[in-house]
Amino acid sequence: MLIAEILQKAHRKFAKDTDYPTTGTEDILVRLDHVDDAISEWENLTQEGYNWKELMTSASLTLAGSGTDALPTDF
Numbered sequence: 187m188l189i190a191e192i193l194q195k196a197h198r199k200f201a202k203d204t205d206y207p208t209t210g211t212e213d214i215l216v217r218l219d220h221v222d223d224a225i226s227e228w229e230n231l232t233q234e235g236y237n238w239k240e241l242m243t244s245a246s247l248t249l250a251g252s253g254t255d256a257l258p259t260d261f
Contacts, residue, residue: 193217 187195193214197206207213228238 189218189221192221 194204194206196217198204207217232238
């Protein structure tokens with residue numbers, strides 16, 4: 187999702203209309219500052235080792251073995 191789409195979605199939710207602020211107006215600049223602050227916060231916490239589950243879009247699992255291993259009877 188692009189930042190413009192996020193801003194439009196937030197505007198629809200809170201202003202309850204589709205009369206979006208015009209590019210370059212104070213409203214849009216303030217909103218972009220908020221987005222920039224949020225992204226900076228995510229980046230800083232990620233560098234400190236925080237794992238943002240909200241940003242994960244896929245995961246993979248790797249297992250070892252021959253594929254013929256017998257399972258324990260209490261599995």
